[in-house]
Amino acid sequence: MSAEDVLVLGETKQGTPTDMTLELAACARQLASQTGGQAVVVLLGPEGKQAATQVADAHRVVVVEDDILATYTPAPYLELLSHLVDQSKPIALLVGSTSVGLDVAPLLAARMNLPIVGGCQKISAENGALKVTASFCAGKMLADVEISATPAVLMLLPGSYRAGGGAAPQVEIIRSPIALDPGPVCFEQMILPAATDVDITQQEVLVAVGRGIQQQDNLALAEELAEALGGAVCATRPIVDQGWLPLTRQVGKSGMTVKPKLYLALGVSGAPEHVEGLKGAGLIIAVNTDPKAPIFETAQYGVVADLLDVVPAITEALKAKTN
Numbered sequence: 001m002s003a004e005d006v007l008v009l010g011e012t013k014q015g016t017p018t019d020m021t022l023e024l025a026a027c028a029r030q031l032a033s034q035t036g037g038q039a040v041v042v043l044l045g046p047e048g049k050q051a052a053t054q055v056a057d058a059h060r061v062v063v064v065e066d067d068i069l070a071t072y073t074p075a076p077y078l079e080l081l082s083h084l085v086d087q088s089k090p091i092a093l094l095v096g097s098t099s100v101g102l103d104v105a106p107l108l109a110a111r112m113n114l115p116i117v118g119g120c121q122k123i124s125a126e127n128g129a130l131k132v133t134a135s136f137c138a139g140k141m142l143a144d145v146e147i148s149a150t151p152a153v154l155m156l157l158p159g160s161y162r163a164g165g166g167a168a169p170q171v172e173i174i175r176s177p178i179a180l181d182p183g184p185v186c187f188e189q190m191i192l193p194a195a196t197d198v199d200i201t202q203q204e205v206l207v208a209v210g211r212g213i214q215q216q217d218n219l220a221l222a223e224e225l226a227e228a229l230g231g232a233v234c235a236t237r238p239i240v241d242q243g244w245l246p247l248t249r250q251v252g253k254s255g256m257t258v259k260p261k262l263y264l265a266l267g268v269s270g271a272p273e274h275v276e277g278l279k280g281a282g283l284i285i286a287v288n289t290d291p292k293a294p295i296f297e298t299a300q301y302g303v304v305a306d307l308l309d310v311v312p313a314i315t316e317a318l319k320a321k322t323n
C-alpha cells in the first residue's frame, strides 16, 4: 500500500458485506481517485472470504482469516488495525458509524495518536490534505474540517454515499500477520431481530408516518397508500414509542437508516434525529400542515396540507390508474 491509498474497515453479515461497507468502499474509491491511490477494504474473520468479491467499488479487498476475528471484540481488532495502519500508512482509514466502528475507531485513534473525525458525510482530498464535512449536535450543525496530518481516522455516516457497483475487486486472503490475543472482552451471543417484519432498509418505496397521523386507526390510510405504491410503512420515533408500530419500522438516529427511491413523509416534522436516517433516500416528498416544518428543507417536493385529506386522494388516484 502507499500513502495515497484509502483503507476501509469493512464488515460482513452472514457472509455478505454490509450496506455500510459498500458505501464506505464507494467513498474510498472516490477519495482514492483524488489522491491517486487505491481503495483497499479489509474484511476481518472467516466470513470475509465469501463476501470479498461483492465489495464492488474496492480496488482490492484484503481478507484476514483468523478464528479470533470471527465475531467482533475490541482487543484483536485494535491490535490488527494498529498493525495494518502502521505498516501501510494510508491517507485515511474509513470506518462506518456502526456499533463496531464507533467502538474501535476512537480506541485506534487514541492509541496511535491519529486525528479522528466522526459524523462524516462528505470526504475529499486536495493537495494532500483531507477535507471533510461532518455533522454534529445530532445533525443540527455541519462543520467543514481540513486535516493535514495523516493517516486520519474518518467515521462515515450511513447513507452518505451510494454504492456504485463497479468491477469485481482483486482479493487477497492472508493469515493475521501478528499474534492476536482475545483480550478482556468476550463475545457471548448474537441475537438477531425476529425476521417476521418487513425490512425497511431494503424497500424502494417507504411511506413514513409521524405524529401528524394523530390516531393509531389512521395508520390504515398509510398502509393502503404503501400497498398502492408497492412499498411499506415506516415511522418516526414517537409513533414507535406509543407502540403503534414495532421498532423495526423506526427511521432515524436510534432506528434504521434507509435508502428508498421514494420517501413519502406524512405528518413528519423533520427533526435532525429522524432525517439522519433518510440521507440515502432518492426522492423525498413531504406532506405537512405547517409550511415552516423543517422537513420541507430536506424534501425535494412538499405539500402544505392535511395528510388526512391528501393521502386518501393519492391512494384513490393510484388505484384508479391501475384499474
Ligand SMILES: Cc1cc2nc3c(=O)[nH]c(=O)nc-3n(C[C@H](O)[C@H](O)[C@H](O)COP(=O)(O)OP(=O)(O)OC[C@H]3O[C@@H](n4cnc5c(N)ncnc54)[C@H](O)[C@@H]3O)c2cc1C
Pocket (backbone or CB within 6 Å): 209, 210, 211, 212, 213, 235, 236, 237, 238, 239, 250, 251, 252, 253, 254, 255, 256, 266, 267, 268, 269, 270, 271, 272, 273, 274, 277, 287, 288, 289, 290, 293, 305, 306, 307, 308
Ligand atoms: C437521542 C435521540 C434520538 C432520537 N432518535 C430518533 C429516531 O431514530 N427517529 C425519530 O424519528 N426521532 C428520533 N428522536 C426524536 C426526534 O427528536 C423527534 O422528536 C421526532 O422525530 C419527532 O417525530 P414527529 O415528526 O413524528 O413528531 P412532531 O415533531 O410532533 O411532528 C409532527 C408533525 O406533523 C405535522 N402535522 C400535524 N397534523 C398534521 C396533519 N393532519 N397533516 C399533516 N401534517 C400534520 C406537524 O405540523 C408537525 O410538523 C430522537 C431524539 C433523541 C433526543
